[in-house]
Structures are given as C-alpha cells and as structure tokens.
Amino acid sequence: MKEEHTNNQHSDDTLTNRQGHPVTNNQNVRTVGDRGPTTLENYDFLEKISHFDRERIPERVVHARGAGAHGYFQSYGTINDEPLSKYTRAKVFTNTDVQTPVFIRFSTVVHGGHSPETLRDPRGFAVKFYTEDGNWDLVGNNLKVFFIRDPLKFPDMVHAFKPDPVTNVQDPERMFDFLCNQPESMHMITFLFSPWGIPANYREMQGSGVHAYKWVNEEGKAHLVKYHFEPVQGIRNLSQKEADEIQSTNFNHATQDLYEAIKRGEYPEWELYVQVIEDHEHPDLDFDPLDPTKLWYKDKFPWHKVGKLVLNKNPENYFTEVEQVAFGTGVLVDGLDFSDDKLLQGRTFSYSDTQRYRVGSNYLQLPINRPKKHVATNQSGGQMDFRTDYGKDQNPHINYEPSLIGGLKEAKNPGKEHEPYVEGNLKRETISRENNYGQAGETYRRLNDWERDELISNLVGALSSCRKEIQDRMVEHFTQCDADYGKRVAEGLKMASEGNKMDEAVSKAEKMGHPSDPY
Known part of the structure; x- marks a missing residue:
C-alpha cells in the first residue's frame, strides 16, 4: 500500500521557509564565488528579508x-x-x-x-x-x-x-x-x-x-x-x-x-x-x-x-x-x-x-525625501500620489519609453560605465579569509587600560545572567582574540558566580581619560 503523504515528513524543529520548504543553508546568501556579487534569485533571502x-x-x-x-x-x-x-x-x-x-x-x-x-x-x-x-x-x-x-x-x-x-x-x-x-x-x-x-x-x-x-x-x-x-x-x-x-x-x-x-x-x-x-x-x-x-x-x-x-x-x-x-x-x-x-x-x-x-x-x-532637482519619471500612481507636474515638461499621454511621438528620453551617460568582470560558480559559502579573531584582539590591545577595564566589567555583567554553555563559548571566542581578554572575562564570571566582589578580577576605572584611537 502506498504510504500516505503527511505534513510530518520533517521533524518539528527543522527550519523551513514560509512555504514549508526545508532551509538547508541559513548562513549564506547565494553569490558568484565566495566574495559575490549577490544574485537576485536568492528566493529564501528575499522572502526572509x-x-x-x-x-x-x-x-x-x-x-x-x-x-x-x-x-x-x-x-x-x-x-x-x-x-x-x-x-x-x-x-x-x-x-x-x-x-x-x-x-x-x-x-x-x-x-x-x-x-x-x-x-x-x-x-x-x-x-x-x-x-x-x-x-x-x-x-x-x-x-x-x-x-x-x-x-x-x-x-x-x-x-x-x-x-x-x-x-x-x-x-x-x-x-x-x-x-x-x-x-x-x-x-x-x-x-x-x-x-x-x-x-x-x-x-x-x-x-x-x-x-x-x-x-x-x-x-x-x-x-x-x-x-x-x-x-x-x-x-x-x-x-x-x-x-x-x-x-x-x-x-x-x-x-x-x-x-x-x-x-x-x-x-x-x-x-x-x-x-x-x-x-x-x-x-x-x-x-x-x-x-x-x-x-x-x-x-x-x-x-x-x-x-x-x-x-x-x-x-x-x-x-x-x-x-x-x-x-x-x-x-x-x-x-x-x-x-x-x-x-x-x-x-x-x-x-x-x-x-x-x-x-x-x-x-x-515628501519634502524631506524629495531631491532638490527636477524629477521626471514615468512611475506614477500608488497611495498618496500627489504630484501635480504631469504634462508640464512632457507629452502627458506618453508615460512610457521609448516613444517616437513624445515622452521622456534617456539621459546621456556622463562618463564611461564601470564594467567589473564577474566570473564564478554560484555558491552558498562564507568568504575564504574570515579571520574572525585577529582584529578583535588587536582592538582589545589598542584600547586604553581604563577602556579595557570597562569592557571586561560590562561583558561580565551581561554574561553573568547567561547559562554556562553560552559563557564558556564566549570565553573561548575571547581567548582566541587575545589570551588576556579571555582570561579576564573568565575570572570575572567565576568570581561573579561565587558571589564575591569582582574588584580584583574586574578593575573599574574611577576616572576616564581620553578615548583611544583603535583605528
């Protein structure tokens, strides 16, 4: 006997789009090669966004x-x-x-x-x-x-x-x-x-x-x-x-x-x-x-x-x-x-x-959004269309282009068109040079001492209410950014969980100085 189709083909926790299609890659849009550009036929992305x-x-x-x-x-x-x-x-x-x-x-x-x-x-x-x-x-x-x-x-x-x-x-x-x-x-x-x-x-x-x-x-x-x-x-x-x-x-x-x-x-x-x-x-x-x-x-x-x-x-x-x-x-x-x-x-x-x-x-x-220069477009209608200049600078009967009997004409290109060359397989991949931790660690080291103290204090305060597996994952990330970074957050979380004052692990700056230049 042929098995009857049901709506339970997939487990309840399988991610789908709003059409019920399983989403197999929810991390990357589809691009030409891993760097892009992005293609218009990214259906899941366009629907989602x-x-x-x-x-x-x-x-x-x-x-x-x-x-x-x-x-x-x-x-x-x-x-x-x-x-x-x-x-x-x-x-x-x-x-x-x-x-x-x-x-x-x-x-x-x-x-x-x-x-x-x-x-x-x-x-x-x-x-x-x-x-x-x-x-x-x-x-x-x-x-x-x-x-x-x-x-x-x-x-x-x-x-x-x-x-x-x-x-x-x-x-x-x-x-x-x-x-x-x-x-x-x-x-x-x-x-x-x-x-x-x-x-x-x-x-x-x-x-x-x-x-x-x-x-x-x-x-x-x-x-x-x-x-x-x-x-x-x-x-x-x-x-x-x-x-x-x-x-x-x-x-x-x-x-x-x-x-x-x-x-x-x-x-x-x-x-x-x-x-x-x-x-x-x-x-x-x-x-x-x-x-x-x-x-x-x-x-x-x-x-x-x-x-x-x-x-x-x-x-x-x-x-x-x-x-x-x-x-x-x-x-x-x-x-x-x-x-x-x-x-x-x-x-x-x-x-x-x-x-x-x-x-x-x-x-x-709307006045706040409209350009300061004259607008001439064949787009019209829609809710709250209140333009009143139709026909002043063009044949009001011609709301399309091209035309031999009137209407708007294409503008001349003011310079040579930029024509980047694009070639590659369409992919759903992250970029090849992620380097997720290098600059985060560099920014940590470029902060002033009091800025680092504030950073650790604020992170510990926010992470203290999170479950341990999230804390551990974040500490692991911070450690890969900079060993001292991860160590200080871990120490602060440990002392916070023990109910002790965090003064030793997280030294708060009493007086703020000039901001750093981490750029």
Whole structure:
C-alpha cells in the first residue's frame, strides 16, 4: 500500500521557509564565488528579508529612536594634493563651488522610539545629501564595523537583540546565544561593550559608512572607498556608571543636546575622511577588504580629509522630518557605486523596501525625501500620489519609453560605465579569509587600560545572567582574540558566580581619560 503523504515528513524543529520548504543553508546568501556579487534569485533571502522589513508598523524595525538636523556639506576638491576627480566623477565631491544641503538622522538601533539614549547600542549616522545630480544617502553607524557579514543573518540578529517574544523582556542570554555562534561578531562586541558602545551625545560621536563602496572616475575606473566622519567637537564616550547617572534624570539627553546646541548657534561640525584602495581582492591582506566586520587600519590605508559637514538648522516638525525621512544604501549618484559586500547588497534591497512599506510607495514625494532637482519619471500612481507636474515638461499621454511621438528620453551617460568582470560558480559559502579573531584582539590591545577595564566589567555583567554553555563559548571566542581578554572575562564570571566582589578580577576605572584611537 502506498504510504500516505503527511505534513510530518520533517521533524518539528527543522527550519523551513514560509512555504514549508526545508532551509538547508541559513548562513549564506547565494553569490558568484565566495566574495559575490549577490544574485537576485536568492528566493529564501528575499522572502526572509522582505517579511522582516514588514514586522513593525509604523515604527522602524530598527533605528526607531532618532534625532535629526539640517545642514550642508562642503567638498575640499582634493585628496592628498590630487584632484578628487582622479577617483570619482561625483559632483558632490568634484564641485567645490556649491554647498550641498544635507539632512542627518542620528539614532539608536535596537530599542524602541521612546527608549533611553544612554543604552548600550550602536548609533545610526545616516546622511541624505541633496546633490545637484539627485539624492545620495550614506547610511552608516558610529562604530566602523558590524556584527555579521551575510545579510541572511540580519533578521535573526535583530530578533535575538529584541525583547523575548513571550515575555517582551530583553534578555542578554538571547543576544549572546546568537553571538556565540557568530565568531565574526567578536570585533563588534569588543567595541560595543567598551565605552565606545555609549557615545556621550550625537555631537561628539563619529560616523562611518561601515561598508566598502566604490568611487568611479570619468574613464570608468573604480576604487574601493570607506567614509569616516570625525567630530570637530572631539570624541567623548560614557562609562556605564556615567550613563546610568544620566539616565536616572534624562532619557532624552542626546536629542536635547543636539537641538539646544544648534539653537544656541553652536553648530556641530564633522570632517569627512576617506580611505581609498585599488578595486581588487588584495591577496596580501589576511582579511577580505569587503568584509564589514573588519577595519582598514589607517597606518596601512591612510585617512584623507576631503570635506566638512555642518549642521545649522533644527527640524521644524519632528514627525514630518525626522520620523518620515527615508534612507537607502542603494541611493547613489553618478560616480558612486556599490561594492560586492554581501551585507551592503542585502541592505540595498531591504532599506528601500522597508520605506515603501513603512511610509508608503510615494515616500519620495515628501519634502524631506524629495531631491532638490527636477524629477521626471514615468512611475506614477500608488497611495498618496500627489504630484501635480504631469504634462508640464512632457507629452502627458506618453508615460512610457521609448516613444517616437513624445515622452521622456534617456539621459546621456556622463562618463564611461564601470564594467567589473564577474566570473564564478554560484555558491552558498562564507568568504575564504574570515579571520574572525585577529582584529578583535588587536582592538582589545589598542584600547586604553581604563577602556579595557570597562569592557571586561560590562561583558561580565551581561554574561553573568547567561547559562554556562553560552559563557564558556564566549570565553573561548575571547581567548582566541587575545589570551588576556579571555582570561579576564573568565575570572570575572567565576568570581561573579561565587558571589564575591569582582574588584580584583574586574578593575573599574574611577576616572576616564581620553578615548583611544583603535583605528
């Protein structure tokens, strides 16, 4: 007798997608070779990330708590005494005669819209440049590395960091349960649990594009580039004790500080630095330069100052500007391009998809999001379409292209197209040069003594509530980063479990000095 089909072909704990298909590889997107680029037919990834984008309404799934301000960017036009046009034809960098309007949104990442701004969390640093060629969004963080390198893991990571779906209470054990299975996260954890994990405010905070992007010049030649915003006001971070003291009286301190400084006329400034390297695999390095969990150390890849950013105007309405502003890593102007960084390519789909869901299909018509230049598109309709300029500059009957009787025409290419050569088998694999522990250990050693003390104290405090197998796995990872790192965390956990004071194992700094320069 033929066996009847049932829904119990697989055990209840076998991971499937929402169609019930078993997921055989939940760690890597499908790419050309192990470095990418990513292919569009990543069905499981697209389904997973597009569902994740729609998990919260109307609050942002991440970066819900934010503050923002208007200002401008001024390019210096040169890099290391050479014209920037040698590397990019983007007018925002090559035209020094204009000040490009900008809007910046600062944010915390994991917590909700009214959460305290003193919590240990990465900070968003997203800049919308209203350039003469249209909008450019640089969607970054204060920290220069990230937890993961494959976008398939992003929903899992955020779920682990968010409150328990049953109790609605955030639990460090959930976070470390995920992280102890992601060794590439040790570098970000080292930064996050040091004082760098709680910036003093937004004005004294760095910004970074995190990913490697590309610059493209007139000849179509590309270079890899990383962006770094350095506050002219200086850098300042908080110890956990200082953060606790501020939070006890003011959970809006960073938003208030930014708003009041601009109101007083003390306009915050940042210098923009870039690192530029040849666009290839750089086999001489012990890591992949596209890996977002890694730094390009400035002693090997110098920082070059290319411009300044100034904030000089507060929002007139928080909701219409700060809340409705919408960023996307795919929003690039001519002369700027993507790299094959898998996480960057995953974000490029996710961010704009989220905005269409969260704000609406016509979110780019809102004043805070629309370009400062004329828009001419055949895209129309959808909820809240309120354009009124149809037909003024084109035949209103022709909403398609090409046409012999009117309508919009293709623009001329302002330079040679960048045409990277891509060849390889489609794979679901991690990159070949992971080196998950090298830079995490180096960052640990580059921290000041008091920063290391804070790091160990904060890690011990968070890990103390976790079960022993998670603690042991994390100690194993820290030890591979640096023997002293792992030893100090292990000693702190042992003393905490014995109920003793941790003063000997974890020496807390009584007085904070200047921050280190771990870059």
